Amino acid sequence: MIKPVMIVLTVLLILLQYRLWLSHDGLPSLLRLHHQVEKQKIDNEKLIERNQVLAAEVQDLKSGLDALEERARSELGMVKPGETFFHVIEETDEQD
Template structure:
């Protein structure tokens, strides 16, 4: 009787070991799930960084006037009241942008650039 009980327990242990290592939900499946999680985390990292930048921009736009002024200048070409804007017909936008970049390097302020 004890001999049969030992054989049954050994067979049961072998079946459980098989399921643990090779069966559904076993160690192999766990390794595959971990690899998939790592791949998805790597895929989501740039998106999280982008969301953080956008959230910071939203906070900046809600609280600071500098960000609003920068948006107005770059997106719709707004000019402050103490500045003068001169439009020169026939000059390409790219050329004026290059000149603006060169004057910034030379140390001219943005207000000086707008008066030119």
């Protein structure tokens, strides 16, 4: 009587262990999900940092003219009245 019960319990244990270690929804899937969560946390931290920089830039543009003037000069090439604009062209090493 004890022997058939032990066989059934052993088979049940093997089946449960198989499902835990080797099935698609077992431990490998859990490890893959943990890896994806860690990667997403890193991506989120980078995006939060980028958003903070952009928010600071927006606040700076709203509050003062210095940032607006700097952006107009660097991106649009604008100058103030009475200023002289010098465009420096660097030499390139071209061989014919």
